[in-house]
Structure formats: structure tokens, C-alpha cells
Amino acid sequence: MKRGPQRSLNPEAVLDAALELMDAGGLTMRALAARVGLTPGALYTYFPDRAAIVVALADRLLGEADVGLLEDGDREPHERITAFALNLRQVLMRHPAAMPSILGAAFSGPVAARVGESLLIALPDPRASYTVMVYVLGAVALEAAELDAAGPVPPEDERIAARRAAFTVDPALFPRTHAAADAIAAYISTEQFRWGLERLLSSL
């Protein structure tokens, strides 16, 4: 749905373009200006600086997660948290290049407060809530880190196969690592994510 330079421009339209550029591997003020049909300097009418754009983008992405999953009264709390964690991981992995921004800005924005509150509904102990958030964001950060900045995200099974093929260690030096090669290749799998989350939740 490319539209070229907009007739009437608003901050949301600028963010749309910024996200596309970030996904494509390079968000610069100059590229962003060109994308929305503006001169670089004109962007400063909409945002004070580049950092503000990145923060707004992070908050918007976090907002795409479905916090309603946490508040579904018909399901067990652990079930709700698992559903939300899987959903959040999926949402964030649609834009892996934005993950560093999420980590850098996640809990300052208005949407972060909404996520935190909903999490406390399902998991009233704040220490437990934060531990879950640490796990989810940590797992996604490590998963996103090994993706090419540019280009679409390959299917999970392809990424695992690529990890397995590329994996080599000296069996003499690292025997346990060598023996665990299959499991290590699958570190980024949904199954691993779910396994760790289940372990964690079972003690919270």
C-alpha cells in the first residue's frame, strides 16, 4: 500500500515510514524525509530528534501485543501469561531490527504502563511480573540479534537448520557443547521459549 508523498502528514504517518525503514535495515533522518516527501529539516516539526522517533516506534510496537490475553478471566493465570508471552514474542519478532530500541526504551512509554498493569492482573507479585518480562525480552533480544538487519525473517525451522549447519566446536575442548549441538541450534525455537517459560512460571 505505497502512497508516495502524503497530502496531509501527521506524526503517525512519519512513524509508519520510520518502521518500514527500520525493517529494511536503515532508519536515517534523510531517508525518512525522502520517504514521506519532505526535506530532512522538516522532520523536526514532528519530532524533536531521531531518538524521539525511535522511542515512539518502540512504544507503538509494544502496543501491538494483545494485553487482553492477560485479562481473560476464564483462563488460568499461567495459561494467560503463556499466551501473552508467545504473542509478544511473535509481535516483536516481526520487527527484529527494532529490538534494541525496545530494550532501550520499553518501560518509559505510555503503552509499557498498560502492559505492566495487565501483567500484574495475571501475576500480582511485581517481582514475578518483572521476572517474566525479563525472560521474554531477553529471549527475543537474543533471537533477534542473530538476524540480518535487512530483509524478512526466515521461518523458524530454516533458522534452526542454519544454526545447526553453522555450528562447530572442538569436541576435545568443549565436549558438552559438542554433544548438545542439536539443542543449541534450537535455542531460538518456540519450543525452547515455551519450555523455559513453563519452568519459570511453575515456580512463580
Place this chain on the structure above:
Amino acid sequence: MKRGPQRSLNPEAVLDAALELMDAGGLTMRALAARVGLTPGALYTYFPDRAAIVVALADRLLGEADVGLLEDGDREPHERITAFALNLRQVLMRHPAAMPSILGAAFSGPVAARVGESLLIALPDPRASYTVMVYVLGAVALEAAELDAAGPVPPEDERIAARRAAFTVDPALFPRTHAAADAIAAYISTEQFRWGLERLLSSL
């Protein structure tokens, strides 16, 4: 131990200077060259590009953690892992500005293999090992993210007090968050880190 331009320069000396610049909040090839008494172009004799310097730096930092803590046969596995996790957190928090690089490159370097192998000694199930690593790196990433890029890291109690003072949410909209303000301010505390880790380990 400032020495100015070196007589004989090696890659390690370049990395020393690079780490200082990263801690100071800005690692650029030009600043790095000036720091070691070189012209920017000369750096490409030591490293192929800036990314290679960052990766080497990340691996070096990870190497400062004491993997021996994981292999101490006299102590319980969970005790060893706790000691190592606290040590790794401490080591990484000495250079918070390098944390994005750690996340971005942590498991490609040679030192990462050593850490992984040692972790498998204390925690033989690779899925469990990875879950611990996700927790530690996730917690440190979130803690490091809210620090100023430049300048030294303030003491933990000061950082918690600052978080508490800055914390405000609408009690009507976010009642649980409002009630948990003290615990939320302490999310970055050693106590919270230890609490989450203990919960996690108790089920692994």
C-alpha cells in the same frame, strides 16, 4: 595509567582504547585513531571494520566473567550458578554502554563457547543452561538500558531512589502499578535479580 600514543601498537591496545571510548559514551573510528595516535585509515590495519572491533570488545568483556565459579566441585550446582550469574552481572554492569554489543555478538566469539561449556558443567540440560543465560542477559540489558551512555554507573541504591522519585502513574488507570511502586523502583536491584534467579533455578 594513561600512556598516550603507543610506541608499539597491537590489537589489544586498540581494544583498550575502544573500551574507554565506549564507556565514555562514544566509540568512533576517528576518536579511536586519535586516542592511539593514529590516522583513522590506519585502524584498518588492525581490524577490518568498526563492527569487528565491537565484536572483539564484547567477547573480551564476556571473558572477564569468572567461569571458574561454575566448576567449583565443592559447591552445589545451584550455588555455583548463582555465584556466576551475580559475577557476570557485575562484570557487564561495569560497561553498560557495551551491553547492546554483548547481546548482538555474545555467542559468536570464542569466549562465549567457554562460558557455555562451563554452564553445562553446572547445569547439564542445555535448555536449562540457555534459560539461565536468557535471564541474566535480559536482566542486565534492561538494567543497563536506563543508564546514561556517558559517565560512571551510580551506586545501586541511588539508582533505585532516582527510579522511585521519578515514578508516577495514574492510580485510577493503573492501580496495581501504583501500589507496586516501591517494588518497581527496585526492579534493577541485586535483590530482585537474585529473587528471580532463585525462582528460576528452583525449577530447573
Place this chain on the structure above:
DNA sequence: ACCTGAACACCGTTCAAGT
């Protein structure tokens, strides 16, 4: 208020030329 055009003070990287 919104935007242009032009400038300022930077970047990373390359490369002929020197030693």
C-alpha cells in the same frame, strides 16, 4: 505552523603514496 535550501560539524571507509 510547516517547509525549503543550505550549511555545520560530524561519521566510516577507501586508496594512492610514502616508509
Place this chain on the structure above:
DNA sequence: ACCTGAACACCGTTCAAGT
């Protein structure tokens, strides 16, 4: 092999001037 000097192709941000 190591390094300089100079250039190339970029950056983010500011600001007078226009509408």
C-alpha cells in the same frame, strides 16, 4: 606491514528565509 593525507559518500541537526 604500517601509516599518512586526502577524498568519497554519507550522517543528524540548525536556521534564516519563505508560505
